[in-house]
Amino acid sequence: xxxxxxxxxxxxxxxxxxxxxxxxxxxxxxxxxxxxxxxxxxxxxxxxxxxxxxxxxxxxxxxxxxxxxxxxxxxxxxxxxxxxxxxxxxxxxxxxxxxxxxxxxxxxxxxxxx
Amino acid sequence: xxxxxxxxxxxxxxxxxxxxxxxxxxxxxxxxxxxxxxxxxxxxxxxxxxxxxxxxxxxxxxxxxxxxxxxxxxxxxxxxxxxxxxxxxxxxxxxxxxxxxxxxxxxxxxxxx
Numbered sequence: 502x503x504x505x506x507x508x509x510x511x512x513x514x515x516x517x518x519x520x521x522x523x524x525x526x527x528x529x530x531x532x533x534x535x536x537x538x539x540x541x542x543x544x545x546x547x548x549x550x551x552x553x554x555x556x557x558x559x560x561x562x563x564x565x566x567x568x569x570x571x572x573x574x575x576x577x578x579x580x581x582x583x584x585x586x587x588x589x590x591x592x593x594x595x596x597x598x599x600x601x602x603x604x605x606x607x608x609x610x611x612x613x614x615x
Numbered sequence: 616x617x618x619x620x621x622x623x624x625x626x627x628x629x630x631x632x633x634x635x636x637x638x639x640x641x642x643x644x645x646x647x648x649x650x651x652x653x654x655x656x657x658x659x660x661x662x663x664x665x666x667x668x669x670x671x672x673x674x675x676x677x678x679x680x681x682x683x684x685x686x687x688x689x690x691x692x693x694x695x696x697x698x699x700x701x702x703x704x705x706x707x708x709x710x711x712x713x714x715x716x717x718x719x720x721x722x723x724x725x726x727x728x
Contacts, residue, residue, distance in 0.1 A: 503657065536718075543720035544658070544703060557715045591657050603648075604705075604716065606657025 504528065507592050507607035515615055519580040522610045526573055526594030532556070533575040534604065535567055538589040550575055582614045618642070619706055619719035627725040631693050636722040638704035639686045646707040647680050647687045648716070651700045658703055694726045 504527035546559035550569035650658035
């Protein structure tokens, strides 16, 4: 158990819809990261928050947005969903914003867009 | 954009065999991490290497960071079925102040009993 909690574990929805994925980081960790994992693209970094502020941005689509709340939990919002958005979405946390900090991953949220 | 190429993409071996998987890039990384991901789970960190030429051992697993900090290898001795999983390498950017790991696509290892 990494200590990172993600909900929901599975989500099935239709094209055009909007979903919200939730992540609670490990106790005390200030950094939260969102990753998308698909078979063809591998694990792609989407966005990082550190203590409520956006710290780094990766290949996140404009249809996607995220935020980190004062209690440090984070939400990833995916809107106008397309078939290609079907993937595993992972949240990870770390206690540092440095380059060598270990990432602790949650079990992921599997999104299926029909 | 920094890219990490992992090879082989798939590897299926028998219990007791040795194997090496590779992680290569044209970019320099300040650190290199190896993760293992099992089905239905998130990746779990195995090791972090930060110095060019560094070798770290974790039981039957040996990790090496290239001298130029552009590549890394993972060697498993006497593989066991419990070693089955997706092995991911991830590089930390050199010279950047933001933390943004770049992951390779992974090597899917199957160890057959």
